[in-house]
Amino acid sequence: MNNFYGARGNYVANAGLGYYWAEDGTPGEALAGWEQQSGSNPNANRLAVRPTPGGVHLTALGLFTVSDESLKGREFSQISDGTTNTAAVCELRLVPGVDTRGAMHFGPASLYVHDWPPNMGFQVRNEFNGLPVEDWTRYCDRTIAREISPCRPANAAWRGFWHHLARSYHPGGVNVAMADASTRFVSDDVDLAAWHALATPDGQEIISDF
Numbered sequence: 130m131n132n133f134y135g136a137r138g139n140y141v142a143n144a145g146l147g148y149y150w151a152e153d154g155t156p157g158e159a160l161a162g163w164e165q166q167s168g169s170n171p172n173a174n175r176l177a178v179r180p181t182p183g184g185v186h187l188t189a190l191g192l193f194t195v196s197d198e199s200l201k202g203r204e205f206s207q208i209s210d211g212t213t214n215t216a217a218v219c220e221l222r223l224v225p226g227v228d229t230r231g232a233m234h235f236g237p238a239s240l241y242v243h244d245w246p247p248n249m250g251f252q253v254r255n256e257f258n259g260l261p262v263e264d265w266t267r268y269c270d271r272t273i274a275r276e277i278s279p280c281r282p283a284n285a286a287w288r289g290f291w292h293h294l295a296r297s298y299h300p301g302g303v304n305v306a307m308a309d310a311s312t313r314f315v316s317d318d319v320d321l322a323a324w325h326a327l328a329t330p331d332g333q334e335i336i337s338d339f
Contacts, residue, residue, distance in 0.1 A: 134238075137231040139223050140306075141293065142202070143216045144240035145191020145328045148265065148292045192217055192308060192330050193240060205308075208330040212309035216243070216327040219305045220297040222278040229267040230278070230293055237291045238266070243328035247295040247303040248317045251279050265292040 192215060193202050208215050221241055223231045232238035245253075245262055253262045261279065269280035283290050297303040302316040308330070315324070326334035 134227065134229070134232040134235065136233045137223055138233055138239075139220055139231055139297075140218050141221050141231065141239050141241045142193040142218055143191050143328060144193055144242050146243055146325060148290050149237075149240065149242065191240075191242070191328055203330055208308055210326075210330055210332060210334065213307055213311065214327065214336050215308040215330045216305050217308045219247075219295045220299075220303045221293055222296040222298070224270070224274045224277050224280070226270055226273060227268045228270065228274065228280070230264065230280075238293075240291065241293040241295055243295070243324050244292075245294055246317055246319055246321060246324055247315060248297065249294060251276065262294070264294060265290050267291075 192208070205212065219241055221230055229235065229238040249262050251263075254260065255262055261281075263279035263281055265283040266280050267283050269282045271280060271282075274280045278296050283292075295303045295305075299314070302314050302319075304312060305315050305327070306312050315327075322334075323336050326332060326336045
């Protein structure tokens with residue numbers, strides 16, 4: 130608890146892949162943006178996208194989205210990959226102070242994405258765009274967060290970019306609750322393609338190793 134946000138927790142919902150925008154609409158709208166970009170560039174790589182207002186936001190492809198601050202989930206009938214193959218909830222690390230991450234009442238703060246494996250190293254940079262692999266969140270204090278869960282300030286208002294990654298204090302991995310309510314411990318060394326596949330409820334991927 131804190132006086133600023135009230136209850137916070139280190140279990141957050143799967144938003145899918147990519148930087149996410151708090152007002153992402155439907156899965157179709159997000160997919161249309163990506164199809165437009167990849168259609169004009171066959172080598173398009175969503176990990177290379179820089180977080181700008183004109184960028185492509187894929188996270189409505191996840192199990193949960195945010196609309197008007199509310200957190201909304203998919204129907205079971207929409208999880209065509211199977212509930213055992215789709216992540217629902219995972220861990221992230223809380224940071225002292227008013228750091229937004231984990232605030233339970235606040236949709237964007239209670240989401241995470243599957244772009245990178247769990248517990249990514251604090252000094253790692255995205256090889257595709259040169260940016261540090263860190264969370265983008267509101268009220269990030271980089272000095273406090275540096276050794277806990279690295280971040281950079283996102284936006285002054287709740288609308289805008291958010292990008293929270295899976296992290297835990299468990300050696301070697303994170304606990305993940307699947308859409309069928311089963312739980313699994315996923316290794317930090319999980320195959321990246323499999324980790325990506327776990328993020329989408331209807332991507333038709335084959336999960337072979339995680």
